[in-house]
Amino acid sequence: MNPQEIQAGIAGALSAGNTAWILAASALVLLMTPGLAFFYGGMVRSKNVLGMLMQNFFCMGIVSVVWVLLTYSIAFGDANQIIGGFHFVGLQHMTEAVPGGLGATIPPIVFVSFQLMFAIITPALITGATADRWKFGPFIVFVTVWAILVYAPVAHWVFAPSGWLAKRGAEDFAGGTVVHANAGAAALAVALVLGKRRGWPGGDFRPHNVPFVLLGTGLLWFGWFGFNAGSELAADTRSGYAFINTNTATAAALLGWLIVERIRDGKATALGAASGAVAGLVAITPACGFVSPLGSIFIGLIAGSVCALATAIKGKVGIDDSLDVGAVHLVGGVLGALLIGFFGTRDTYDNTTLSSHGDGIFYGGGASLLGKQALAVVAVVAYSFAVSYVLAFLLNLVYKMKLTPDEEQEGMDTVLHDESAYEFVSLGGGSAASLSAAKIAEESKS
Template sequence: MNPGDTAWVLASAALVMLMTPGLAFFYGGMVGGKSVLNMLMMNFICLGVLSTLWLLYGYSEAFGDDTFHGLVGGMGHTLLRMTQGTVSGPAGHQIPTMAFVMFQLMFAVITTALITGAIAGRTRFWAWLVFTVLWATVVYFPVAHWVFSASGFTNSDANGKSSDVGGWIVNRLGAFDFAGGTAVHINAGAAALAVALVIGKRHGWPRSISRPHNVPFTLLGASLLWFGWYGFNAGSALTAGDLAALAFTNTTIATGAASLAWIIVEQIRDGKPTTIGASSGAVAGLVAITPACGFVGTIGALAIGIAAGVCCALAVSLKYTFGYDDSLDVVGVHLVGGLVGTLLIGFFADASVNPGGGNGLFYGGGITQLERQIVAAVAVMAYSFLATLILALIVHKIFGFRVDHEAEATGIDESEHAESAYDSSFPAASLSATPAQPRVPPPPPQRRQPVPQPRPTPRPRDQYW
């Protein structure tokens, strides 16, 4: 086993874990002040739910021995049994299987949490928790098997013997997805659209909707996502070497370019660049470069970032055209951004930067790789949308996915959690330890009145004679 690679993968797992609270702040700042706790809770609880499912059967379903034509893994690793061996990285480097298990767990957590942005401000907490269990089991774990479970790549035992655990997209189709453009972003974006259609529009949308209550929260969340994304992308190399450095560099280039492209679109369209636009553009760039960061050069990363910034900035307005209420633009950023990055691999893939990859159309590889990318993107999008639509309808009919109108209008923090994010019971003057007192002008000077003197008593007249 390689200690340096092991340390890098463990650190990357911690970085990806940080993305979930970062996402909570990114989404939380954009909702109303009386619904922010519900948004934070729906994201945070994914850590608890997915960690439990991953132990019970999630890892086995995603990375167990293939059981049916590359569609789902077997149950040989339930309760994380038989995970004491190693995982093979590039150049034959080995890391402990348990490090890989924890790294991939964080992918499952953040993917599920992404869906919450589409249904912000109108979702029952316990219904969301039930949906999380069902969606991870039926949708995410199988799709992760399709995309991430490469044959002979994981689950080597102590003697180096490896079992065939191949998913159909990565092995049979041969589509490229370095860190999860299909399994994470297209998957979550299609699911978000399905859930938003089932739950329905917010009352008053689009004429009257709550404004973002804390834009600095959103910028903080975007910054944490950017920071954690280095573990997401560069950590997927599973080695602290050239490939990780390439993914790190491409992530930075594409993200910066996308943020700039988004605010330029805002300036042309609306006349002003916005903080939320810059934050959303950065996330769009992170999404788009995720599948491509280990297969393209720096010029390809720049082109992907610009394309993502422009396309996603324009795509967020599609909800008004088609009439679906995607509260925080999960479809416009993650579904569209994931499609942009996945498809552009077919144009910009460069085998000279990654010998394990191939060449795209612009590098002499023909149209073959682009066709593979299209099949992978469409398959994941269609399966995720249809399966999620069925699961959301079941949860909605049995538990009621949506809060009542009164709770939605007044904010759902009180109705769902009996809490409020901000205490407004004290008057404003009491918030200061030494409140400023109003200056009272001095009274005007009083004119001094003369003291009246008593008149002298007249003497008797005969006294003068």
């Protein structure tokens, strides 16, 4: 076939409704990265909030460019089971269908746009574990190289039909392994290389703006409907299941986290509610198109409670994971992927067109699916952690990645960006100025 004939064949199969939905879903997923920025930004001290927002917004810039130039081709090309190849470098050959029949009813360039948004938020998740101490220059280099060496190959293994884990039947509807377990493992690796924050664990590292955290959570919850329901790549019944399962699991996880807090600490907190919601969003991501709404309740409750308990691990092992990326994204992503092996059911999709997907243990499918999920989890986590650690270690040899103690004391905002999130001015009797001075002095000690 010549390119004109190929394009004519693609056009004949396109659905205007599906195309419109995926374009809208792409915008929803992009909104998640600013949402994540506010979620993380509210949890750090006020002297570091712009540094956190800047890292997240920078991911929107660099990953978008690298995706067009190279990483889309590595992720979704069809060269072999390990890497997609370079056929689509620079987004060439967009007249050709996406390999493996992905998104057959939408234009290939729309599929590219949707998957780009996943590539953007994944490295942004890493920044939560390294909050308060990662220099901006090394961060730029790390994120750029990581997107090429880690994200793109892992996306090919799991998302592309020709990937070796996809061929073995591993299920990941919207990125529990590719996005969350992947980023969570990388986050712990970089946190180990960077080392602990000045004064951790004994200092005062309380969130400076919990309303920011809740705002970020709301934006994430809203955008996540595009993340999960959009991953069906069509506006159909299964995307409806993904939508309702996403909301249900998130709600259940919020409750599960608060129950653990109430029993363990005596009080339920707003920060806990936000963290529980995100844990539920993470855990349902790989499972949302494979489980029933009832199953999503159990997944949410399990994720919310287990992730809440997992926040205590970093103190026991001495890893300064600043904002609990490991406890929420690594643990939540792994849980969601593995729980498909228990709660997966063919009832949510047409098993004549998806016959490779099976039922989980609770639906009479045996342990086969659980084994496939475990293989995917181990492979992705091990690869991401190893490559991320080596990359961060080598980069740290060339250019020390961590702020000095004096720079940490001053804060990322002024040291790295010569800006401040909050400018206090005197109003009348100087009370605002006094409050500002007291706040700055307090943070300088922490």
